[in-house]
Amino acid sequence: MVIDVRNLSIEYKIGNDYLEAVHDISFSLTKKESLGFVGESGCGKSTLAYALLNLLEENGRISNGEIIINEKDIVSATNKEIRDIRWKEIAMIFQNAMTALNPVEKIGVQITNALLLHEKISRKQAIERAKDIFNKVGISPSRLMEYPHEFSGGMKQRAVIALALICYPNILLADEPTTALDVVAQRQVLELLVQLKEEFNLTLIMISHDISVVAEACEKVAVMYGGEIMELGNTEDVFKSSNHPYTKSLINSFPSLYQEISELEQIPGYPPSLEDLPKGCPFATRCAYAQEVCFSEKPAMRRVNNDKLVKCHFAEELDFNKRGDSY
Numbered sequence: 001m002v003i004d005v006r007n008l009s010i011e012y013k014i015g016n017d018y019l020e021a022v023h024d025i026s027f028s029l030t031k032k033e034s035l036g037f038v039g040e041s042g043c044g045k046s047t048l049a050y051a052l053l054n055l056l057e058e059n060g061r062i063s064n065g066e067i068i069i070n071e072k073d074i075v076s077a078t079n080k081e082i083r084d085i086r087w088k089e090i091a092m093i094f095q096n097a098m099t100a101l102n103p104v105e106k107i108g109v110q111i112t113n114a115l116l117l118h119e120k121i122s123r124k125q126a127i128e129r130a131k132d133i134f135n136k137v138g139i140s141p142s143r144l145m146e147y148p149h150e151f152s153g154g155m156k157q158r159a160v161i162a163l164a165l166i167c168y169p170n171i172l173l174a175d176e177p178t179t180a181l182d183v184v185a186q187r188q189v190l191e192l193l194v195q196l197k198e199e200f201n202l203t204l205i206m207i208s209h210d211i212s213v214v215a216e217a218c219e220k221v222a223v224m225y226g227g228e229i230m231e232l233g234n235t236e237d238v239f240k241s242s243n244h245p246y247t248k249s250l251i252n253s254f255p256s257l258y259q260e261i262s263e264l265e266q267i268p269g270y271p272p273s274l275e276d277l278p279k280g281c282p283f284a285t286r287c288a289y290a291q292e293v294c295f296s297e298k299p300a301m302r303r304v305n306n307d308k309l310v311k312c313h314f315a316e317e318l319d320f321n322k323r324g325d326s327y
Contacts, residue, residue: 001029001030002033002070002170002203003029003052003068005028005052005066006026008048009062009064010022010056010062011060013060014059014275018063019274020063020277021044021274024064026065026229027222029220031203032198032202032203034203034218034220035204036215036220037206038210038221039209040267041209043271044224045208046175046207049205051067052069053090054067054074069170089170090169090170090171090173091167092174093172093174094160094175095176096179097153097156097157101156107143107146108144109145111144111166112130115166130144133166136165137158138192154181154184154189161189161192161193165200168200171202171203172196172205173207175207177189177193190217193206204217206218219234220233221233221234223247225246225271226278226283228311229309230246230312231246231308231310232309233308241305243312244311245283245287245312249267279296279298280293280295281294281311289314291314297313
């Protein structure tokens with residue numbers, strides 16, 4: 001097992017209170033597996049991503065659970081141990097390439113500095129590795145010593161990918177890697193990530209609000225809502241035959257590539273506030289299928305068709321799939 005997350009919960013201190021942003025998340029991945037986390041803004045995806053690198057804000061803390069990376073628990077690790085794990089064993093493509101790169105430092109310097117910090121090699125060797133990584137992500141090595149403002153948006157994203165891969169990590173964590181890119185650049189970046197995953201034998205974890213991105217790049221998908229995983233399974237099984245009404249609503253809110261244009265579904269209401277999380281299912285107030293038990297009892301995660309895991313009282317009793325092959 002390359003990464004094993006067990007019963008992970010994360011809180012933020014607001015005033016004198018702790019508000020839970022992520023609740024009881026569990027998943028595991030082996031070498032070369034890929035998992036995408038999807039859901040609306042505010043559902044806890046990015047908080048989870050930063051926790052996997054132990055990069056939470058000062059007011060954030062892991063209140064429960066374990067994060068095991070290559071048999072090392074980073075929750076209980078020292079600062080030095082965590083610094084050794086980052087970049088070498090798990091690296092991150094940050095959400096905004098514009099802010100992930102230092103605007104007043106040449107990109108090649110930023111990449112080689114990261115490598116020199118983690119490996120005992122000469123600067124000349126570091127520059128050669130950086131040129132090789134630039135080649136692999138589709139940027140000419142001749143542009144290694146240019147500033148971020150000299151790159152287009154798509155090239156900046158490729159440079160951030162190169163920065164994440166420079167130490168040859170086992171796990172690549174991509175937080176909204178196609179945000180702010182045009183559709184052509186989005187397609188190119190997704191194809192690049194899939195190609196690099198195979199070439200570097202990467203375990204890939206992708207965070208996105210766009211289900212089409214995850215459907216394109218990931219073998220598995222976890223649908224998050226209210227800080228919890230609502231449904232987890234193989235991407236094809238989850239998207240073609242969802243067992244949770246929230247998953248169904250997400251799928252039907254995107255236009256299908258394979259069916260005639262139809263009216264898209266709108267999910268009424270808003271995600272729950274961390275200050276007032278519901279006692280029962282977090283999706284109950286917005287769910288067309290909710291019954292009394294949904295408001296009073298939190299559903300347990302249970303295994304259903306095709307080995308999927310679902311948190312819904314009625315996962316196998318109701319037909320949630322109005323447009324089953326939409327993705």
